[in-house]
Amino acid sequence: MSSHVTAQEMAAYVDGGTGVDFWALEVHLEKCAGCRDDLAKAAAPSLDPLLSGAHTAIRAQVATGPAPVPRRRVRVLAQRWTVWSLMPWTLTTAVALVAATVLDQAFPLRPSLVLLLAPVAPLSGLAAAWSARADPAWETISGTARFGLELLLGRTLVVLATVVAFLGLTGLYLGRSPVMWLLPCLAFTSATLLLGGFVGVERAALGLGLGWLAVVVAPALVTAQLPVLVGGSSAALIWGLTALGLGAAALLRASDHQQSRGQ
Template identity: 50%
Template sequence: MTNHIPAASLAAYTTGDPALDDTAVWTIEVHLENCPDCRAQLAAVAPEPLTALLDDVQVMIDRGVRTGPEPVRRRAWRRLAHRWAMWSLIPWLVTIVAAVLAAFALDRSFPERPSLVLLLAPVAPLAGMASAWSRRTDPGWEITAGTSRAGLELLLRRTAVILAVVLPPLALAGWRLGTTPALWLLPALTFTAATLLLGGRIGVVRAAAVLGGSWFLVVVAPALVTADMPALIEPSSTPGWVVAAVVGAALAIWRVDDHRRNA
């Protein structure tokens, strides 16, 4: 086979003759890749079923190229769920709710100590926000981050979902403990707005870690060690939280374009 494939070998190849070993088949296929004459001869001696199969494949490929792939049909509730949340958020939200319930149980068991529910309330939404905008937990992070406007809107929608899940157990725990709603609602909203504001500069995950870590180090840890109620969660601190929540929300809206540049 110095020039062309012998007719007998080509006929054996087209019919799949088991007498041809792997080396002979490989040699024939390598030659066919570089020899248009032998390819033409192969087409001439190919059996009718093989020729018909190749014609059908070509027709299917041409039709697919012209029409394109069929759109994936999803149920309306799945499309709505993907626009507002993602499956990887569920374990984090369950963990947050469980933490609030555990804090409530400890507060009922040890009423003389600082309220863990009030200490946890400001940072309760932050773990969910970090998970909602993390490349490690969101399988579609590259797509949303690459489309700045879509990524921003998705972040805001997921933040709304997180608050809708986290705030009801906080409300129930605060009501059962007899605390004013302002002491858990305003801190939670303030830290959420602060995370959005700072997240536009350094990223939401880092912002949630910085704010949450600072709160635990400066407020929660000393309160647990000294067993004294921090001034930041006393009723007298409510006006300060009102101002912080309003200012934080206003600044987050004013600096919303930061997320488009740093998605």
């Protein structure tokens, strides 16, 4: 079809009648914006009854249907700040801390696994909370106004609250000072947020976790000696300053998370 669609051909196409080459007409419509505009005008009158009927049906359903079910505030906050996909990672962290507590209790002369694992305990949850593969609603969430640093900080607080609760129970049971596991935990969380703005939170959590296990945890288990960085008298001051510095740097570089969406 070299010329534009005539009024008769357009009417036949809209009505689904005969006497027109539908395939050739549709090929022409794909290339001709003017004819597409004419098609929209020609189809508008025939669509009015359909749209009007749909509008009436929807209004009737709204008027006679059940009232909206109010959602409880606790449930709304839970859905806003966390996702159910975090549950497996939370259970994994809990099982790891329970196993570490049992081993610490059974082998008191060996290096404390609770203190060794405390710094990296929240990292798996952070990776899952900001992973496109772990969140089934990622595509929907990524298009919302809250996507970015605000959502990341909210989920980070949920992960930290969960991990700190488990560490608090295990530390209380073993008689460990909260400072020795809380400050390293905060330092690694801040480091993950800071590096996550450049390489993605998932990659940052994986790199920091594997690095800590290879450089600190594995040698401690081999030598049967707790590193000074974990159990020394000056460790608390070092971890406190580190957590403060990394936290401030993460806040100063907060805009990096807006630029690295979806990493």
